[in-house]
Amino acid sequence: MAEIQSVAEEGSTDVGVRLRAARAKVGMTRRQLATASGMSERYLAHIEAGTGNPTVAVLEALAGALDMAPAELLPLGGERSEARAAAAATLRRLPESRLGPLLDQMAQLGGANSSKGRRIVLLGMRGAGKSSLGKALALRLRVPFLEMSKEVEIAYGGEMRLLIELGGQSALRRYEHEAWETLIAEHESAVIATPGGIAADPVLFDRLLATAHSIWLEASPDDHMQRVMAQGDFRPMASNRGAMEDLKAILQARASEYARAEAQLDTSAQDFEGTVDRLEQMARRLIA
Missing domain, CATH: 1.10.260.40 (lambda repressor-like DNA-binding domains)
Structure with missing residues (x-):
């Protein structure tokens, strides 16, 4: 007993x-x-x-x-072994409609670099610098800068906050899937900033890594917090006294997925211009 x-x-x-x-x-x-x-x-x-x-x-x-x-x-x-x-x-991770052509889909998810075009996707938490650095990088590469969250809001016709409140996580993921497919269909070359939570959607994250060159922008927890506070954006930490603890937990939970990116850049290691210089070098190597 x-x-x-x-x-x-x-x-x-x-x-x-x-x-x-x-x-x-x-x-x-x-x-x-x-x-x-x-x-x-x-x-x-x-x-x-x-x-x-x-x-x-x-x-x-x-x-x-x-x-x-x-x-x-x-x-x-719930299974009997790790395998x-x-x-x-x-x-x-696969929706019902894609279980049939499973082998073809797996080949697509692990496809060659040719399917990535000259698209650069920036991964990481809010406060890592995806928007500010992404805009600067796009100017240097002379390509469009796009934010996936804004594309979702355009498709939804309202703010992300309302989409999540009214439709929940499932609705958010559905719109994100559609937004990504639209982005890669319309833009062979672009710098794209993604929401931090995209790492929580395995299917979309796999698709993203297969169809764009990826760079993980990371920063220290203190820098993340200060930048978010400067933006006045506390959505995932509203009314939470343990905001820093939550932030560290989120970083730890997502780190293994972010680490799958082709390149990684610490945005806390140098000033803004120095970070843009390093980011440009990484991006040009990836799309060469």
């Missing part, structure tokens, strides 16, 4: 860890997740601490609010 209880407690702890990581990856506070899932914030705290015992219905509600499969909150995705879990996770 003690052994069974120990296994159950270990599973609950693992679910809590996965839930915290998933919440951090999309940049949601615990309060925001509680509202979106219909759970109490106190109950979520227990689950994340490993002391709660969520039912299947609870996991489904949480996964729905995070726009992910419920199995992804379970150890090994099966990895295979199942890959399949879950």
